[in-house]
Amino acid sequence: MTALEHSAEPGYDAAVVDLLGAMACAELLAFERLAYDATMAPTIDDKAELARMAVAEFNHHTALRARLVELGADPSAAMEPFVDSLTELHRRTTPADWLEGLVKAYVGDGLAAEFYREISRHLDAATRDLVLRVLADTGHSSFVVPRVRAAIAADARVAGRLALWGRRLVGEIMTQAQRLAGEREALASLIIGGTGPDGRDREGIDLAEIARMLGRLTEGHGARMADLGLDA
């Protein structure tokens, strides 16, 4: 594990492999679901926009996979623990139509970006660089905003339905995230900065820090719903 040579803590190395495995798996499934949702596009140009976003997710997957290989980990084994719960998350949040697909793409892209920003604060330099590179390449979902706003302008009832959908999405995502955090303690500890590359280990999870992070994520989600013209 040459790339983690500054790590003073074996728990940190395992947690980083877990984190990269979770991200690589999430990006691959995001690719797959966005590509599937693109089948509902009303025009060929809309289809191409969502497809472009899917391709960006796949490129992130490829970068994360390469980093796992660099760390001496088996990417397939690193992703495996996350396949079922992330597949289940997508199954529970399958959009019923194009507009629900757009809102999911926007909300999901935004939450992923914030998650990457949060986690980057607790990582060794090489892993942080990768996460920030992936983060810099998110935001392909801005095409969603005028489309959702136009749909609401054309039919105000759409706003109520999509607001409900947005709340359902964030609820399902938070539920699965909590379930995963319970199952993968080292990963959860890494995410909130309890396990660091400096060997610092606060022994257990800081509940106040979790609450602050959830607060920031919820606030960001509210801002994105507002972008779309929706109540959070």
Next chain:
Amino acid sequence: MTALEHSAEPGYDAAVVDLLGAMACAELLAFERLAYDATMAPTIDDKAELARMAVAEFNHHTALRARLVELGADPSAAMEPFVDSLTELHRRTTPADWLEGLVKAYVGDGLAAEFYREISRHLDAATRDLVLRVLADTGHSSFVVPRVRAAIAADARVAGRLALWGRRLVGEIMTQAQRLAGEREALASLIIGGTGPDGRDREGIDLAEIARMLGRLTEGHGARMADLGLDA
């Protein structure tokens, strides 16, 4: 239409826009269907392989779209005439399982490559360069070969079912191609070299040349089925 300045024939320009529109549409739908078929993958690595192929198709779509813009054409309008028949083709050839998806990916990728090779002989230099660049980036389907062969080795009955599927695929593709050729005469004429950038126009379609091209495509298809261990 600066990039077609060597064209002596207005019919050629329109046919090239038609060709690029058909290819751009086909590549985008191939992306979408491969990504969808990736949902049937038995492992996360298999999923990533088919996803990688889908991403290559999307990159081709992007290159073709850019060329349409260069030619002063509206990519969306250029693709539009092909959306319904290509969507219908995919609907009629939806794989029932992962192995059928693999065979479709391999057969489709191979036929597309041969089609690009055929058509490149009749194009102006700039369009030919683009088509050859796309062609050089096909062939991401070779991962299919060991997987299909392993499935046949594990259960010999699989070979009969997949051979039938391969015949069905090529039959549906040829049927839709003939229908399209009937509807888009300028395009059909371009494909077989009846309309060239030198202004040559043989007035009508050379049936012997069509037969020779179909012969070459069928031969290539047979070779690819043999790669997979299947009777054509």
